Every structure is written in structure tokens, then in C-alpha cells.
Amino acid sequence: MRESAATSPREQSPLFRTRVIANFWQRADEARDRYERFMGDFGAHSFQSEHQCWDYWFLPEVYCYLRTDAIKVLGADLVDDFLTRLEALCDSALNGVAPRSPWLSLHLDGMRHEIHNDSCNGVYGYVYSLTRNPNAFTGGQTCVAREQVFDALEPRQPKAWQGYFEVIPPIYDQLTLFDDRLAHMVPVVQGTMNPLEGRVCLTGHLV
Numbered sequence: 001m002r003e004s005a006a007t008s009p010r011e012q013s014p015l016f017r018t019r020v021i022a023n024f025w026q027r028a029d030e031a032r033d034r035y036e037r038f039m040g041d042f043g044a045h046s047f048q049s050e051h052q053c054w055d056y057w058f059l060p061e062v063y064c065y066l067r068t069d070a071i072k073v074l075g076a077d078l079v080d081d082f083l084t085r086l087e088a089l090c091d092s093a094l095n096g097v098a099p100r101s102p103w104l105s106l107h108l109d110g111m112r113h114e115i116h117n118d119s120c121n122g123v124y125g126y127v128y129s130l131t132r133n134p135n136a137f138t139g140g141q142t143c144v145a146r147e148q149v150f151d152a153l154e155p156r157q158p159k160a161w162q163g164y165f166e167v168i169p170p171i172y173d174q175l176t177l178f179d180d181r182l183a184h185m186v187p188v189v190q191g192t193m194n195p196l197e198g199r200v201c202l203t204g205h206l207v
Contacts, residue, residue, distance in 0.1 A: 122205030
């Protein structure tokens with residue numbers, strides 16, 4: 001049953017904190033091939049070409065990454081098919097919430113999301129990885145605050161940031177869902193400036 005339109009995302013109750021689904025989309029390889037064709041022909045890039053599409057999304061001390069409308073890179077047919085796959089999941093397992101169209105995001109060396117939440121954007125956030133080789137860089141995981149964080153954890157036990165966050169690497173063809181209200185982040189990517197080797201994901205919200 002779908003939530004009432006009068007109910008705000010803040011008032012809806014997610015069924016889980018995080019969920020990871022491997023091998024989510026049967027057209028993942030086709031989407032990745034289109035991304036590689038789009039970004040791999042360096043001679044085709046110009047101010048007049050279709051490649052002039054990336055937004056350098058920078059908010060001091062919060063975000064630093066590249067994003068674009070996924071349709072510009074992957075095409076409307078693939079994005080519509082991805083949304084159809086998401087809608088089927090929402091109808092069968094997520095109380096009928098609906099997906100918003102995705103951004104295509106790219107993180108290269110030095111790019112990251114600092115700790116934040118999206119409590120007004122939806123019930124869940126989703127991250128679908130088209131990252132072919134997550135070993136080409138360090139960082140870039142989707143990190144969601146654990147159920148007991150910060151003051152609730154035993155202060156006398158030594159912990160690094162992984163102790164405070166559930167850490168989900170950007171495995172190829174993997175969908176990650178998480179409660180949008182929870183603190184989350186993407187640790188800084190280090191190791192590559194090659195767009196074919198960076199963290200490439202479809203990201204959005206379920207509302």
C-alpha cells in the first residue's frame with residue numbers, strides 16, 4: 001500500500017537501515033559499455049559535443065564530485081529500464097515507495113561526501129554501482145551510521161571510522177538501499193583521475 005501523498009518523507013517509516021542487493025540489473029553490462037564509450041573517446045570531447053554535461057557539484061565541507069542527468073550518458077531507454085527494475089522492487093518489497101530518476105555520479109581523486117543526511121529527500125537513498133574495478137582506488141564506499149553511534153558506543157574501546165559506520169564498497173552491479181534519515185558519507189576517493197577507473201554510480205531517492 002502506497003503512503004498517502006499528504007505524508008512527508010520525514011514521517012514515513014523505513015523497513016530497514018540498509019539493504020544490499022547483488023546482481024541487481026540484467027542490463028548492467030550494457031550501461032557500463034555506454035559509459036565507457038561516452039567517456040573513453042577523449043578526442044570526441046568538445047564544448048559543442050554531448051560530453052559537455054558534467055556538473056562539478058561542490059559544497060564546502062560537504063560535497064565534491066561530478067554528477068549529471070543519467071540519460072545524457074546512458075540514454076533514456078536504459079534509464080527507463082533501470083527505473084522499471086527499481087519500481088518492481090519497490091512494489092514487491094518496499095511498501096510501494098516510488099523511485100526518483102537517478103543522477104549519474106563520478107568520484108575521482110580527492111572527491112567525497114562528508115557526513116550528512118537527506119531526511120527531507122525521501123524514505124530511502126539508493127546507490128547503484130557501475131564501478132568496474134573498485135580496487136583502482138581507495139575510499140568511495142557508501143558508509144551509513146551504525147545503530148549505536150558516537151555517544152552510545154563504549155568510549156574505552158578503540159575505534160576508527162569503520163567502527164561508527166557500516167561500510168559498503170561500490171561493487172559492480174550492486175544496489176545499496178539505506179534509510180535516508182541516517183548520517184552517511186562517501187570517504188574521499190584516492191588513486192585515480194581516470195574517469196574509466198573512478199567510482200561510477202546511479203544515485204537517487206525512493207519517496
